[in-house]
Amino acid sequence: MLGTSQRSSERSFSFEGRTYPYTLVISKRKTTALSVSHKGVRVHTNRKAKLKDIQTFVESKASFILKHLKRIEQDQQKPETRAYSFQDGETFWYSGKPYTLCLKKGTPKKIVLQKEDLVVTALNFDPKIIRPLVLAWYFAEADRIFRERLVLCLKTFKKYSSVQPTLVIKLFKGKWGHMTKKRVMALNVRLILGEPKHWDSVIYHELAHIKHFNHSPAFHDFLEKLYPNHRKLQKETHQFLKNCGNPFIME
């Protein structure tokens, strides 16, 4: 055979009165197989297979296909795994408020908040250039603001302990904060997307670990004294940040 050994065509199948597209890929393979991914439904077969048989095969798999398509759709809607594209007009969260990314041609590179816009000045609008700028800005803002916030929280905490933790800003995948035995408090940079009460809920949680290095009932009782309603606020924090999506993951 000359040229490419693989051919594909767009086809469709019907199920319960609705029509769904699929891509038919003909290659040198011996058997007929089907795959469902975020790219859609693909049926792989060989030149000898009859179209009528392929169609029957696909239709016999209809409920399997729809189940998988639905799951893929749900996964894509999971907000915490929703990546950002770093393109003009996209919404970015900061301190619990939405800002519109506004790309402006110019030098030097800079980022400022102007009313409801996050204005980024750069010569090149390639997301590969814009992304690190925005993420570095988030890190710098988190460092500045959480330092101030920690000072405020320590005013309440000093009734119970004189320990003053060292603060570091990190990007964690599965947690909002962390306290080490050496009293280093790490806060997830993603918290900067949330409101001040969300920052406090994590800061107080980590401060409470200075007194109780576990999640025992005593820890929760102490945290409740330090930050009343902490359980409700912890849930709220998690939900809010989930809904903001995650600019720190790559598409």
Ligand SMILES: [Zn+2]
């Ligand atoms: Zn904890």
